[in-house]
Amino acid sequence: MLFKNILVYVDNSESAIEAAMYAIILAQETGANLSVLYVVDTKSVSDLYKAHIFVDIERVDYERDLEKDADKYIRHIRKMALKKSLNIVTEIIKGNAPVEVDKFIKANSIDLLVLPKVSNIRSRREELTSDLDRILRTSKVPVLVVRADEEIWDRFDEGI
Amino acid sequence: MNIVDTVEKDLIVVPVKSSDKEGVLNELVERLCEVKHFSKPGIVEAVLEREALGSTAIGNGVAVPHCKTDLVTGVNLVIGISQRMIAYDNNEVRIFFLVVANENESTSHVKLLSSIARFCSSAVLRNLLASSKTPEEVYLTINN
DSSP: OOOSEEEEEEOSSHHHHHHHHHHHHHHHHHTOEEEEEEEEOHHHHHHHHHTTSSOHHHHHHHHHHHHHHHHHHHHHHHHHHHHTTOOEEEEEEESOHHHHHHHHHHHTTOOEEEEEOOOOOSOHHHHHHOHHHHHHHHOSSOEEEEOOOHHHHHHHHTTO | OOHHHHOOGGGEESSOOOOSHHHHHHHHHHHHHHHHOOOHHHHHHHHHHHHHHSOOEEETTEEOOEEEOTTSOSEEEEEEEEEEEEEETTEEEEEEEEEEEOTTOHHHHHHHHHHHHHHHTOHHHHHHHHTOOSHHHHHHHHHO
16 A cells, blocks of 8 residues: 555645545545645744734634634545545644644654645745745655645545 | 635725725725625624734734734735835835624634744845835735
8 A cells, every 4th residue: 555644734725625535536446545634724823913914812713713623624625535435533622733643644654634725826035934835844754745636526426 | 714814815905095094994894805705894893802902913014913803714815015105003005904703703803913923034035025016016016
């Protein structure tokens, strides 16, 4: 088996849903285990508080909202996996995404990382600070980046 | 979601006409509502409610007023540049980033605010914005 343990990193984007679809299909076809990781970006919330953009009550309020968003996405992905009769492991972790992805990969013997599409370069500054770009650049395992594609939706819906 | 993806030329006000904090906030909300056809009074109220919790002036002549409300869709950014410093609580501000987001868009809202904070950490970029004479100049500064 080429891959035993696949991890798909998801965030609140539509491309993340497509990446999850692709990872589900891949896991099903290869027999690999699939984990889904959503990192709630508490680092950004904390940084906004330190920058005096957020006040204390906002820090709590927005963190709670971010956790609800994470829960919504993970529940949706679990339903997708269920449609394919695939057992998956899902995890919601708070913190800094590149750090948490790296920790998860090591702790769970991940041998393939699946990512949503990385944004087109419109600003070098944003590219350097994008979580997805950093995860891609610093990954110690092979990375598969899923391009947004209608074909993924058609392929996923086959046989449901 | 980041400042580069969100900035729209129609939502850049250069120069702002008002000379006080509340006037500027009203002016920026008005521009947002003209362009996006949102309802102004409720949004101004939401922005001022947030201001009552604590100042959104962050230093270096920058303010990032923001709020979440069901009166808008998506995450919206309006940028205002004043030709003179405006008294803003205990600060003076020339560059305004107004962010008004729907209640259900917190993740994208946080990402945009983080992007704005990173942008404003650069003195060079702040100075370029402050010296901009047209929305086009602001737009190009952000996109480069």
